Amino acid sequence: MKEDFLHYVWKHQLFATKDLKTTDDKELTILNSGKHNLYTGPDFLEAKIEIDSIIWSGTVEMHLKSSDWYFHQHECDANYKNVILHVVWEDDVSVFNECNQQIPTLVLKGLIPKSLLENYYRLYSKTERWIPCQNLISKISDFTMQHWKMRLYLQRLETKSNRINKLLKELEYDYEAVLFRLLAKNFGLNINGEAFLNLAKQIDFKILRKEQHKFQSLNALLFGVAGFLDDAIEDDYYISLQKEYAYLQHKYQLKSYPNNQFQFFKMRPSNFPTLRIAQLAALYHKYQNLFSKLIACTEVLEFYSLFTVSLHLFWETHFTFAKVSPKRKKRITKDFVDLVLINTVIPLKFTYYKNINKEINESFFDVLKELKAEKNGVISKFSDLQIPIDSAFDSQALLELKNSYCNQKLCLQCAIGNELLKNNNN
Secondary structure, rough: OOOOHHHHHHOOOOOOOOEOOOOOEEHHHHHHEEEEEOOOOOOEEEEEEEEEOEEEEEEEEEEEEEOOOHHHHHOHHHHOOOOOOOOEEEOEEEOOOOOOOOOOEEEEEOOOHHHHHHHHHHOOOOOOOOOOOOHHHHHHHHHHHHHHHHHHHHHHHHHHHHHHHHHHHOOOOOOHHHHHHHHHHHHOHHHHHHHHHHHHHOOOHHHHHHHOHHHHHHHHHHHOOOOOOOOOOOOHHHHHHHHHHHHHHHOOOOOOHHHHHOOOOOHHHHHHHHHHHHHHHHHHHHOOOOHHHHHHHOOHHHHHHHOOOOHHHHHHHHHHOOOOOOOOOOOOHHHHHHHHHHHHHHHHHHHHHHHHOOOHHHHHHHHHHOOOOOOOHHHHHHOOOOOOOOHHHHHHHHHHHHHHHHHOOHHHHOOHHHHHHOOOOO
């Protein structure tokens, strides 16, 4: 058993609260269990209890054993001088305050329902499992699951929003510049995400703004800074980009970076960084105010249309600068746009709405609920556990569940864990 289980039981009053007695046989009534303190100091603040008809207000401290009071040296800490009740699982020693008065103690052992204890031990079994509740999660009610998934996804959005706000501050609240960095990272996917982000960081967005209306210049800018224009390749398009970049490099005092930070190994040609840079350039050439365009979109088809761009004819027969490939159109696929919407557009839109105090209602999530669920190992495992996963909304919520709750074994803070703990039919 862990101490946080006692916190959970006390907070929700999940024990026999009638006819309570302290260890020194005084009548105890809990009038207010107090506010759970997640920081330093006693576990519960602003509690109110009645002991032998005398009402006390103050703090409550909890331990598995009463001797933990001395183990943690609370007797030397002024934060604990207002403790009015010591709640423990086992009482193995009397505890006294600085005035040498015994602190009233309540023992929870024997007061907690057997079913609750059994459910707790079942969840926190030492048996190695992918998630603590993997044998029980399929029994969770639809009501609990749907409401918890909304909370989980909002929590995930808030985390992303906090990171975006830091970036906004860094870039002086220029949403277009922030979007460029976020999109660049997204275009690099997992393998090249950091390399693409570094590329975006090396280009002052003011320069990109000045050059984005010229297709050749924008391509030269991105490929040149990325270090892809330093080779000796006998191709007219490649040579023209080299010449244009030489001009831009002198004009803006640009620095090229080694392209070995970009990975091609074990990647599908459609995800080669050269092709993704070309697509990013085409997107920013087509739209001078891409952020405003994305904010205005409300339907999935509008987003797909927005990401329909045309590349230079060179890319119809190439995935890289050095090698010719069979001719085919290189489009930004709907699956790729889905990833961009999930990871960049929706979190940025959420942040923008919050910052301008625009209401975020359920319709805001409609786009996400129309997108297909992501495919990865975590989502496959949840599917194996018979959890319905119908959209990207579901998969995003479940990723948050796994990373922020299951991996940390925070079942007591999880709505699923709470339902399983209180269920008498497990």
